[in-house]
Amino acid sequence: MELDFERCYRAVDSRDQRFDGWFFTAVTSTRIYCRPSCPAITPKRENVTFYPSAAAAQRAGFRACKRCRPDAAPGSPEWDVRADLVGRAMRLIGDGVVDREGVPGLASRLGYTERHLHRLLTAELGAGPLALARAQRAQTARILIETTDLGLADIAFAAGFGSVRQFNDTILQVYAQAPSQLRDRRPARQTESGTIHLRLAYRSPLHIPSLLDFLELRALPGVEERSGATYHRGLTLPHGTATVALTPADRWVSAQLRMADVRDLAPAVARCRRLFDLDADPDAVDATLGADPALAAAVHAEPGVRVPRAVDGFEMAVRAVVGQQVSVTGARTTLTRLIRAHQSADLRTASAEALPGSAAAPGGDGSRSDSPAVPGRGASDSGLIGFPTAAAVAELPDSAFGMPVARRQTIRALAEAVAAGKIDLDPGADRDESVARLLELPGIGAWTAGYVAMRAIGDPDVFLPTDLAVRRGAAALGLPATPKALAEYAERWRPWRSYALIRLWKSS
Template sequence: MSENREQSRWARGTIDGVELDFERCYRAVDSRDSRFDGWFFTAVTSTGIYCRPSCPAVTPKAENVRFYPSAAAAQRAGFRACRRCRPDAAPGSPEWDVRADVVGRAMRLIGDGVVDRDGVPGLASRLGYTERHLHRMLTAELGAGPLALARAQRAQTARILIETTELGLAEIAFAAGFGSVRQFNDTIREIFGSAPSELRKPSRKRHAEPGAINLRLAYRPPLHAESLLEFLALRAIPGVEEADGGTYRRALRLPHGAATVVLTPMPEYVAASLRLSDVRDLAPAVARCRRLLDLDADPVAVDAALSEDDALAAVVAKEPGVRVPRSVDGWEMAVRAIVGQQISVPAARKVLHHLVDHEVIPPESASTERQVHDQQLRAFPSAAEVAGMADGAFRMPGARRGTIRALATAVASGELGLDPGVDRDDAVAKLMAVPGIGAWTASYVAMRAIGDPDAFLPTDLGVRRGAKALGLPDQPKALDAHAAQWAPWRSYALIRLWRAA
């Protein structure tokens, strides 16, 4: 097995109660390998600071080094975040993006701000476990429980708001999810070694307009940005999203209100400009943008695995770092999938535009729920809104309209969840139980809404055409059998087949 393939499986041995191989971690730090940023964190006992593996500082002596699987674990052990490499802003671990177990689901939900909104009881309830058992599982694998993990995220959110907005520090404290200003001050001092006021640099130009926040979204290179933007642009719903050149814009529906985001891929990061109706939504907005562009993926490991198939090796070498375009809203993606059944992409866009444009917004809610700042974009209608729409909003056969209404009812009632924190197998089974949803639709939703990295669509016409172009079997059964060797990255292979078509 090549070192690239091994990268996602190398955590073995025990250090400070977590599974990390000291020698391999130390080699990554010594070589300043940015591929491991987010996989683990390096703490130095002589300085009391923790860093990314790629930190440009001098490599510390081995006897002074400790390795932790999360920033929260390093903070819990008493280490402060490095001001130079900003370990708190490292890409998320691809392990939590891929894993479908309880720990992976918990990490995705914490990233989306569930603990800040509903507390640990709400997180445990979503996952179907007791708080005590959930704490035990997370601590065993991450060195920190759900409160500590959420606290680390709050500190990062607060730092962004301090450095990029003119909000008062007390406002930032509550916007970031802290229970009090004192808790906010103590946490910032403990994690960053500075008072909140010291993090706010007077010389840095910030946006005075409320709700405007600019930040950088880190990723592991390579990133084939062109494929992401082309995919999103081709399927953009007028009025909800748009793409031109190297930029993608869209409206978001977040827990506390509406927002817009402008995403521009750069050589080392994705520039994000957020306009939020409520700054409490910063963490979930960032999490959803990262998810949309698949920024926490490990492209080196994925590409190495797919390159082992001679039929894919050339396209992988030509376009390294192709990601799976995901979604900011699982419900929206499910509707897109249903509308797209057996019709072309342009035709699906027209149907979806009519659905969005047809909805009537009550005047009292227009400013807070759907209307968006400067671009006049608005979020895709909610499940409850779609369930109440008149037949004229649906330019599609009656059976398909019934499928969307049935899905809307299930999502609005809470019977069916489609966010990345759900149990993937359970969600797919519930989707398949909705009349009119078959294997193609369920798999498409699993890939783009729920985040399954191993979904595959062997009956899809575009996939079959791409397979034929690359010299692969183009009949569904034969293609499905051949694709088994691409596990657990069949979703990434599928995107490449679509591009080949």
């Protein structure tokens, strides 16, 4: 990817935080790479090289700055919003797909050959999928070294490394310190055993009240809750369950994670970042929306409004279907009933499996997981759980749904399609294809598919002109209130119509 030297150097010279994650600064005289906002003395022009990714800088032999922690910079907003192959690949790598399925699995999900995928990623980011995943593993390992008491060998495999030797070599190369040295240098901690504490950086501004208010209004009892300035959430991750407490602050969101399996750290972080839309570029969004006189006052008063997204694409799709033509409160009641029915089914299954002689009972011949877990209490001790999987919902009895027959059939068809892999709602999904597949299901129309595309798949340019609350918000701002006229007016908000949608909902 071509980087304009003068523009990048000016950003470094002014320590502009807006460019953190867009590119990385490598200093040839020290062999260190930094984020643009690094507080260190600005290097001479002749000693600077710019790279589009941390992986590219590492590949060129540079190590991470200990002062600005470039690996913890916000992700590039390009990969957060782009719908092309590279953007989809970056979101899947961030979710840990390479660690779980390898490069062949990543290429298969995207529908391209490994060779073609490697060529495109190298051309755009200066590094292939393995190098990009390796950079992420190094960051995951550093977090585990500094925030848990796990053994270093356990951390190596939890972070996705194939061997302890590979882990040691990578940490030494990236951080210029052995894993044991990183652990010796960690600050004294007075934290609850078993909790991983980290900071999720974002680009300012972030309008915290609108984000938390939106999530609180739609919170599902037993799955998520708001407590003051903190949002609590249960997660269902590839290797187990987890709970997270997210507290927004200036320049970062404080995250406290408890996981059944620490191999899930990278996907947990990626999903929390998506949920709070932390990789967005608020300046670009607000510049476009603020240019419209109808939205200018709101943008000026509340800069940095984000689109709350999802930690689970299937969950958001079910929420969208249930929310058709009912109030937010009514949708919450129906979804709560569904979740409780799933919990009851789980408890019955667990009781049956725990009977003497069963495979899962003590002394039985059932298998157990030897994967490392964070010491301390279990991931679900807070009482919060993740949303049921598509396979679990598909198996629930009719009595669990508490809704009209047609809507129940739609949710069943959705669950079966997602469980079978016929509909992809993961962050790396092809947006157009996923929307088309959703529209093929009976009971799913343009509003539902668009809502899922916005919140589950992350499309920044969705608009729902038929939505009653959107039309009310538009009317309150003096905008056209009929669907056709409002859709035509909204063209000026491209490519950020999803963000305009959030503002119209707030105005309704």
